[in-house]
Amino acid sequence: EPEVTQTPSHQVTQMGQEVILRCVPISNHLYFYWYRQILGQKVEFLVSFYNNEISEKSEIFDDQFSVERPDGSNFTLKIRSTKLEDSAMYFCASSEALSGNTIYFGEGSWLTVV
């Protein structure tokens, strides 16, 4: 069964550093997402991406964050100048279509900011 894959699985970074999290969505999917889950809390929507541009973004997704699809397969989340409160599990996800379609999650990238 096709899966969303993410790298790295775990990254430790110093506060103020930039981090790039990488994702390979399922190949025939058109919509891509990033979600965040702080330890012990709910999954929170960050951003959706379609046709090489952001479709929607939440209040969490401020100027510190950016997304990019640099080639035909990768989808990245960049966090500039990381803060301690950015420590969380970041899930990439994808779906075939936007409304009413199953969203498949990757295994997550656990980011620890020290």
Next chain:
Amino acid sequence: GENVEQHPSTLSVQEGDSAVIKCTYSDSASNYFPWYKQELGKRPQLIIDIRSNVGEKKDQRIAVTLNKTAKHFSLHITETQPEDSAVYFCAAEDYDGLTFGKGTHLIIQP
């Protein structure tokens, strides 16, 4: 935007008994309601979903009911087994994508 409330936060049931988790949502435009199961340190995995044109859906031991008028939906797990122990999240889809509830930690007591 959408607001999803989920109860209870923790649910402990005896193996073999049924478990019910309830969610409410605020945006009447939401029309897709998936349930995800998340085991410790792993990704959320879809276990069942329901669209607004139906009131109930069943898949073996798992069922979901939807009341659009009252804006609530519930997950029912029958004949619970140890492997059902996990955190379960409900979600509602609006224009911003999925909004998740805070999760229910389901504990199956042997």
